[in-house]
Amino acid sequence: MEHRAKLIDIAAFLDRLERARPDEGTSGEDFRVDAFRRAVRLLVDGQPHRARRVLEKFSDMTTEPIDSAGGMKGAYGAVPNPAHDRGAAG
Amino acid sequence: MYIDPHIHMVSRTTDDYDRMAVAGCVAVTEPAFWAGYDRSSPQGFFDYFRQLTEHEPKRAADYGIKHFSWICINPKEAEDPSFAREVMALIPEFLAKPNVLGIGEIGLNKNSRNELRIFEEHLQLAAEHDELVLVHTPHLEDKLKGTKLIIDAVKNNSKIDPERVLIDHVEEHTVGLVLREGMWAGMTLYPETKCTAQRAVDIIETYSSERICINSAGDWGHSDPLAVPKAQREMARRGHAPDTIARISFDNPRRFLSQCPKFKIDA
Numbered sequence: 001m002e003h004r005a006k007l008i009d010i011a012a013f014l015d016r017l018e019r020a021r022p023d024e025g026t027s028g029e030d031f032r033v034d035a036f037r038r039a040v041r042l043l044v045d046g047q048p049h050r051a052r053r054v055l056e057k058f059s060d061m062t063t064e065p066i067d068s069a070g071g072m073k074g075a076y077g078a079v080p081n082p083a084h085d086r087g088a089a090g
Numbered sequence: 091m092y093i094d095p096h097i098h099m100v101s102r103t104t105d106d107y108d109r110m111a112v113a114g115c116v117a118v119t120e121p122a123f124w125a126g127y128d129r130s131s132p133q134g135f136f137d138y139f140r141q142l143t144e145h146e147p148k149r150a151a152d153y154g155i156k157h158f159s160w161i162c163i164n165p166k167e168a169e170d171p172s173f174a175r176e177v178m179a180l181i182p183e184f185l186a187k188p189n190v191l192g193i194g195e196i197g198l199n200k201n202s203r204n205e206l207r208i209f210e211e212h213l214q215l216a217a218e219h220d221e222l223v224l225v226h227t228p229h230l231e232d233k234l235k236g237t238k239l240i241i242d243a244v245k246n247n248s249k250i251d252p253e254r255v256l257i258d259h260v261e262e263h264t265v266g267l268v269l270r271e272g273m274w275a276g277m278t279l280y281p282e283t284k285c286t287a288q289r290a291v292d293i294i295e296t297y298s299s300e301r302i303c304i305n306s307a308g309d310w311g312h313s314d315p316l317a318v319p320k321a322q323r324e325m326a327r328r329g330h331a332p333d334t335i336a337r338i339s340f341d342n343p344r345r346f347l348s349q350c351p352k353f354k355i356d357a
Contacts, residue, residue, distance in 0.1 A: 069202035075230035
């Protein structure tokens with residue numbers, strides 16, 4: 001029941017997004033929602049280690065430190081234009 | 091009976107101490123962390139370190155809980171290296187305090203060059219003073235990259251024994267990296283942004299019950315100071331033996347923390 005409820009929460013969240021922007025498809029979507037949609041697909045791909053792979057889908061896959069964290073404190077939950085989906089690693 | 095090896099009691103009420111004691115908490119260790127705002131001077135840190143080493147142990151003792159702490163400048167306030175070094179100059183004085191177990195929670199927040207530089211300097215300080223190290227890993231999208239940078243930095247310091255380092259806030263995508271390098275892994279049981287009790291027990295079942303600890307990291311945000319006993323309950327619900335539950339919630343943190351001779355508890 002707990003996970004049924006969580007699944008319905010996610011379904012309602014996606015419905016809410018569409019209600020908020022009925023004329024826009026998934027193109028030009030906020031990068032966090034885009035990452036969310038890509039991660040959701042992993043849940044039903046029949047492969048193991050879903051939790052790890054979902055976390056990786058939301059992760060920065062670059063390897064070099066950034067030049068400055070000035071003015072940055074929090075995290076977004078996903079990466080704008082994730083490098084791992086473009087095949088780049090650094 | 092349990093130990094919470096990572097909780098920020100300065101942000102919690104005495105009612106929380108009471109509830110934790112009733113739930114079986116016998117000891118806590120409290121790392122220095124970000125207060126939710128940037129402190130304006132090293133003196134602000136000096137006062138905070140006094141709170142951790144003088145005031146908080148007395149508050150905990152009223153509830154029969156032993157209180158230990160870790161000292162550092164946290165990564166969220168480490169972007170300005172000269173400011174960070176002024177704070178770091180205060181650390182040796184506090185390492186001598188009877189309840190201080192080591193350097194922590196150091197680490198990375200946004201994985202910047204300055205954060206990494208100050209992290210490496212903290213590691214060197216720990217090596218010079220033969221201290222245990224407690225490491226914070228970044229949040230959310232920054233965690234995987236930050237954990238890899240942190241592991242590399244620890245490995246690059248030949249004077250740091252990996253068994254004396256606990257890498258905290260691991261999740262499914264980082265726990266294996268940490269354990270493979272011989273370091274300890276901490277799982278933080280947060281209601282939303284880190285591990286739930288259910289996922290933590292999944293990780294224990296999938297990876298290992300060796301060199302893994304669980305903690306609440308209870309603080310001023312959305313967190314639960316009773317997260318450790320709730321994870322104990324989840325393990326019991328799944329049929330784990332009492333000695334396995336005790337290993338994760340008491341024996342393992344005691345093994346790691348006892349590498350510092352100042353860590354002594356009556357249990």
